[in-house]
Amino acid sequence: MDNTAFLNYISSYIQLTSEEQSLLCSRLKFRNYLKNQYIVQQGDVCRSANFIISGCTKTFYANNEGQEHIVMFSIENWWSSDLGSFITQTPADFNVQCLENTQLIQFTYDNLEALYIEIPKLERLFRKIIERAFVASQKRIVRNFTLDAKARYKIFKTTYPKIDQRVPQYMIASYLGITKEFLSKIKSQVINAS
Amino acid sequence: MDNTAFLNYISSYIQLTSEEQSLLCSRLKFRNYLKNQYIVQQGDVCRSANFIISGCTKTFYANNEGQEHIVMFSIENWWSSDLGSFITQTPADFNVQCLENTQLIQFTYDNLEALYIEIPKLERLFRKIIERAFVASQKRIVRNFTLDAKARYKIFKTTYPKIDQRVPQYMIASYLGITKEFLSKIKSQVINAS
DNA sequence: GTTATAAGTTAATCTAGTTTAACATGTTTT
DNA sequence: AAAACATGTTAAACTAGATTAACTTATAAC
DSSP: OOOHHHHHHHHTTOOOOHHHHHHHHHHOEEEEEOTTOEEEOTTSBOOEEEEEEEOEEEEEEEOTTOOEEEEEEEETTSBOSOHHHHHHTSBOSSEEEESSOEEEEEEEHHHHHHHHHHOTHHHHHHHHHHHHHHHHHHHHHHHHHHSOHHHHHHHHHHHOHHHHHHSOHHHHHHHHTSOHHHHHHHHHHHHHHO | OOOHHHHHHHHTTOOOOHHHHHHHHHHOEEEEEOTTOEEEOTTSBOOEEEEEEEOEEEEEEEOTTOOEEEEEEEETTSBOSOHHHHHHTSBOSSEEEESSOEEEEEEEHHHHHHHHHHOTHHHHHHHHHHHHHHHHHHHHHHHHHHSOHHHHHHHHHHHOHHHHHHSOHHHHHHHHTSOHHHHHHHHHHHHHHO
16 A cells, blocks of 8 residues: 555645654554445544545435535545544534545544554644645635635636536536536636637 | 633634633734724725724625625624635725624734634634634535525524614615515515415 | 436527616705 | 714615526536
């Protein structure tokens, strides 16, 4: 199993000694999922925090009418879980499903708690990771309030060009909080305007 | 200066030794702001993470037309900052303004970095605090997508009854992402329906 | 290579929420 | 207590985006 992507990712947040690195690596559990498989299901407890080595997932909420609302896409070098369920070990609000065959590093709750004790620097790592995720989430809330759908779509396309190309358009509409029909309309406007 | 509220708040996340507690307390800086004073201004670097002892603040974004969009209200026992600006020490996207006379504990960036080294458990504290904040933020994004304005208002009222009573209605409309006129209409519908 | 099935587009009709504007109430200042 | 200003309400006209439904284009299955 190839740890380099994960170690490289970590190194932008904290510096580990080579002992810490090898200890950490000895604890890593890899797992493969197939396209369409669920990593987490709404109502189940989310048992692991998942770092994506390859592949792509969507995190979504399904309401009583069965409509899906996508909260997040995750690709290589990002996390994919229902964090709320994971940290409290209570039933998940969200589903996490693979959009491609996906390879993950999985940290179970107990595993991660033990790792925090063995390698205290990881507290800092995860603090910093979540700080960034929180900031991005706050900014998204503001964008949803201040910008109309066309502006939001343009930002999405430039911020996540790789996701835009890998994922069906109706899921992008769901992520943006609009219908696929309206996204279609926006796209034709964007093209005709240029 | 009264540390009890802060120590009590912390104790629901981590257990400090009495040495750690007194060290922490010796480092706390209190500060008072008057109603309408700015703690952070859009464009300035946010120099401190602020824990509210008493009072109330709003965190908001002002667009080019001068319209305000409220991201968050903060009251006693919660935090009030532009976290994105604070952690990266780059210019703030948001303003933080006092809605009442407000007493804070302020952690400057350098102060907090030093504290993380003196009391490593604080890494865990802030990791946990931000985990919760992130989860709440994600849930708010979903609510904004899945619920209409009336449902969002009802949830706001039951989740934050104290804020609803302390803050002008036009600010609540801004927080909910609707106009004050429409909030007024919703409220009359909620009353007439009951 | 035809038949299903999933994904994307277009257009007409409809609605939640905005805009504008006039008015009402409350609160601070002088 | 009048003036000035901030806050809140109501109603009519308007718009961004939803809904419905018919159609087109891909992709997969046999």
